[in-house]
Amino acid sequence: MKYQARKNALILLVDGTIFYGKAVGSKEGSAFGEVCFNTGMTGYQEIFTDPSYFGQLMVTTNAHIGNYGVNDEEVESDGVKIAGLICRNFSYQASRPDSDGTLEDFLSQNNLLAISDVDTRALVSYIRDNGAMNAVITTDVDNLEVLKKQLADIPDMNGLELASKVSTKEPYFYGDENASYKISALDIGIKKNILRNLAKRDCYVKVFPYNTSFTEMQSFEPDGYFLSNGPGDPEPLTQAIATTKEILETGKPLFGICLGHQVLALANGISTYKMHHGHRGINHPIMNLMTGKGEITSQNHGFAINKEEAEAHADVEITHVHLNDQTAAGIRMKSKPVFSVQYHPEASPGPHDASYLFDDFITNIKNSK
Template sequence: MKYQQRKKALVLLADGTIFYGKSVGIEGTSTGEICFNTGMTGYQEIFTDPSYFGQLMVATNAHIGNYGVNNEEVESDGIKIAGLICRNFSFTHSRVDSNGNLKDWFTKHNLVAISDVDTRALVSYIRDNGAMNAIISTDVDNIDALKKQLAAVPSMEGLELASKVSTTEPYFIGDENADIKISALDIGIKKNILRNLAKRGAYIKVFPYNSSFSELEAFNPDGYFISNGPGDPEPLVEAQAVAKEIIERDLPLFGICLGHQVIALSQEISTYKMHNGHRGINHPVKNLLTGKGEITSQNHGFAINREETEANENVEITHVHLNDHTVAGIRIKDKNAFSVQYHPEASPGPHDSEYLFDQFIANIKASKKVLS
């Protein structure tokens, strides 16, 4: 696509600030909370991560699309971001095992994307002023109408989005003859989480976001998992009830990201919306139990209250984020339950934290041994 043929586009922030760019080729308008990801690779996994549902993604990498798309590198059943904002968009790509270019993939999923935006300035503005709702559009001559449309977009705070991305019916992953069975509560689960559990010898039944403990228990699992996902964790009262029941029964439990927040809420630890959140693949975390550092993949706009966690006699902080000292992991004392705020399955990202899946499986095996 020639540069001069591309239509003008804009980013309009909730406070009235405007950044201009060019349409990637799909005309239209899209709204959501604006956020940015600092990862230098893995854009396809990011775009398909259910945790990003309802968000306009700003890519800090200066080049998006240069290696095309691969049908195997998706984390869900399709694109989950509300729209893309980038600096340079590559309409051509170079990669041996590519299945096509990013533009055609966006067209297939009807995703509004704009490029030629000064993303350095935009990200700097968001860092200073915080995450906020925004609108991207090729309708650059109707600013007043866009402002009215943007004003009607609900705040991410208090917004329940797990129901928008969760499975509607239970399904199975792994070898049905495996020695370990896990019930997984899907509040926005990524495929690579399920791959990591399955390759460690688990047979997983994935349940819808609003499933009860009795429904998960009916599978007769050896352990329970609560997934990542989008939106505010506070409205997920059903998931919190499930987590509380599992913990009270001292059954093996592992939670990631939104699941981590749900577990904290079940223990009467509150959550809060962060100024910007953590989104990238190079976030430093310290494991307080081992003293070792980990470079982690993160994607969250909410966090659990550290003061309340430290004051809770039933909960121990196991991991901290070294940039801002937010809680990155907890365990429930005298119970078989732990969780982390980041993504040990990465995809994209480093594999420093994969040991957490091994820890979960070891907890399950120890529990099975005790019960037998």
């Protein structure tokens, strides 16, 4: 019955290209954002709630989405962060025994527009050829001219500051206050599983808003500092970059992930750039140049650091390289216990090949105490 009642829907790209589909559930209207794709075969709930995806229309390349429902433990923030969902086949039933509900209900509760029955292979191929771009998904299929005008007014992701949209408004604590190590974490879009990984390693974390000063972060008297993942362009994060520069002057351990990795690079005078279509999936191959070992990693980013500038920097060493395109995927400072990676060692979803990076961070803290 739901299938028969579904409304016609479409995806309109900013260059005028159209892909057709059907609305999922009863949700109607339009959703705007940058269209991108994720190649993960599982973990859709974690992807949809990852703050790094804020403002993006997510295309899932896996043919079936929703088939195992949702679970209350598998969220990475306080709600859905993507702007809209585009998929091939949407499953209205949840087959997993420990499911807490269907994906349809979850999306409805979060007021998210989703469309299915889309030729996602063709759409992904188009993005790969032409790059990630702004788009609108809509059930208002008869008002294309109005939608084109509205779409033209949507700001481009390049130069867009989004960390303020997802960061905590007030500082909060995570973990056991009697833990061995204290961490000051800058929330520019932090995932819950990062906090879980730190707490599991005997850390008590104080999480600060994106525009927190160094003085305030230092007042917690931490043993180490952390720069989180997050959405948008890193260059507009002037306060975060300034705070990071002051952290570096302390000589204390610092660990950055994803957007935090880019902020660390900018704090060292290394520029960043918007990628053609980014890296988003849970099977990306990385080479650890320090050990010579390969890693299969979880990634989701549309910006990267300038590899040539990192190689030329006197106090920075590239530690990890993405094997698909040779982009810089990790750096460390030669004179300080400071390092960062472009990918997600906390996974969720994804493999745990890179979880050792949290252990390396703790080792740096131990050696610095």
